[in-house]
Amino acid sequence: MKVLVLLSGGIDSATVLAKLRDHDREALAFDYDQPHAIELDYARRIAEREGVSLRVMRLPRMRKVDDVVFAGRNAALISLAVAVAAGEGFDAVAIGCNFSDWERFPDCRPDFVTGLGKVLREAYGVAVVAPLLRMSKAQVVQEARRLGVPLDETWSCYSPKDAKPCGGCLACEVRAKAGA
Numbered sequence: 001m002k003v004l005v006l007l008s009g010g011i012d013s014a015t016v017l018a019k020l021r022d023h024d025r026e027a028l029a030f031d032y033d034q035p036h037a038i039e040l041d042y043a044r045r046i047a048e049r050e051g052v053s054l055r056v057m058r059l060p061r062m063r064k065v066d067d068v069v070f071a072g073r074n075a076a077l078i079s080l081a082v083a084v085a086a087g088e089g090f091d092a093v094a095i096g097c098n099f100s101d102w103e104r105f106p107d108c109r110p111d112f113v114t115g116l117g118k119v120l121r122e123a124y125g126v127a128v129v130a131p132l133l134r135m136s137k138a139q140v141v142q143e144a145r146r147l148g149v150p151l152d153e154t155w156s157c158y159s160p161k162d163a164k165p166c167g168g169c170l171a172c173e174v175r176a177k178a179g180a
């Protein structure tokens with residue numbers, strides 16, 4: 001399978017990338033003026049370590065609908081990834097959504113990811129796969145360790161201060177709770 005992996009620089013997408021080592025992989029990251037743009041440096045390093053080429057697509061700035069959810073983010077990112085994938089002969093796009101995202105991120109829930117995946121596959125022949133969709137963050141962290149993903153070389157924080165994690169945002173909280 002030729003797969004385009006959405007890579008954010010965080011634990012989830014790094015784990016997806018590692019999990020798909022048996023496949024022909026490329027990675028795609030997005031620059032949407034996120035306050036945590038530092039994650040793109042981590043994405044570059046993760047791709048390099050996996051020996052995978054990474055492209056970074058520049059998007060208009062996205063706006064938030066609350067303190068953590070960007071309006072339309074996964075709808076846009078998944079659709080754009082499928083657009084690239086369909087044009088370049090990829091079989092699938094992979095995304096790192098998991099169970100711990102469901103509560104706060106409507107666009108990581110199974111109905112959304114599988115529903116959008118279904119219409120995109122029907123239209124463009126590219127599947128959307130989410131290999132972590134039913135795993136908790138703690139299980140993702142276990143899987144990352146099993147696959148040899150260096151967790152200290154991933155980035156989670158939404159509000160970096162002086163290039164260091166803030167320790168207080170939702171991403172930092174979820175990461176700490178999962179034991180990473």
Ligand SMILES: [Zn+2]
Binds near residue numbers: 156159
């Ligand atoms: Zn933080």
